[in-house]
Amino acid sequence: MSEEYSVEIVNPEKSFLSKNDVTEVVVPAFEGEIGILKDHISIISFLKPGIIKIFSKSGEESFYVNDGIIEFKDNNLSILTSLILNLKDIDKEKISEIQKSAEEELNKSDINDQEKYLLDQKLEVLKSIN
């Protein structure tokens, strides 16, 4: 039996990526990374800023996501995100830009703990990319 399933990544502007020969996807879920294989139980979870890794027959791809929500059902994985960047052709300047705005946000006084946690995560990931 094949070990492949399909994944679709959509952002508000368009369908970003659609693949149906995926063997494993690792997503940065809110409570830690989740690796999803075929026949995983139906799950809904949301993402923190981090790296999505997609393993397929044709190789491995990595994407940076800002936030998002995933839904896995009947061997279909949907990832909804507002900002996604392919690490292969990433723009250093763009990363620095996001990093800077995140830092500014972090310095504001009126953020709550969860926001702070997410921003810290974001900065960490961005730094590791840069």
Add this chain to the structure above:
Amino acid sequence: MASLDDLKKRISSVKSTQKITKAMKMVAAAKLRRAQESAEKGRPYSDKMNNIILNLSNGISDIDNAPKLLSGTGEDKVHLCVVMTSDRGLCGGFNTNIIKKAKLYFQKILDEGKTLKIITVGTKGYDQLKRLYGDNIIERISFKESKNINYFDADKVGKIVIEKFEKKEFDVCAIFYNQFKNVITQIPQEQQIIPLKISEKDENSSEDNYEFEPEEDEILSNLLPKNISTQIFKAMLENSASEQGSRMSAMDNATRNAGEMVDKLTIEYNRSRQAAITKELIEIISGAESL
């Protein structure tokens, strides 16, 4: 009767107006195609978002503790209306239709003795509403500078709405926009986004058992604000497609009317020219006869 010279001038001026409207129609047609495309591309996101929220809200066991964005504040006193219009004119009844729909709603709210707050998106809406409802407008937003509709603009509007909701400034929020049906028809829409009205689900999604991580409530409270931005984004996309469609048909009509006017004026011009010639001939003939 207007002199020949006047007629000539009028014909040429109508002709140049026709050129402008024709060009505007062409531009609108090109933009419409792009706007339609992006409206279509944006659909999967909002559909999926809707689906997930549906599944989540089914899974919520404790209705009383459901997030306020879903269940509402329990009151119905202050209504916030987000009226989305265009930044540019010359697009037929596009803005007027939205405003008309919105005004009906406003009147109903005020008649019931509730408080009305308005946020206008787009300058044209503000212009039309400021005279009657100037005191009710609490915020005006315009994205004149951004070339394309993008999610971050919608997100800005969404954040403003949510911020106001969290400050308990309103109980119910509705958005007004034009839904794009085709080039000729755009339907003004009124959509309530807070508290969220969940449409009846289709039967095939009823028996899903999801694992949630973290808990449903937590996911929902994170997801609902995003959904508001998504709904606003969707409305903006629909609106921009409608705007271009409406402009296209308005300009098409204008071009046709200008054509008709040129024809009419040309006939009048020819007639009066002929009349002048005939008059001259009569003068010559009667002059010759009297000799």
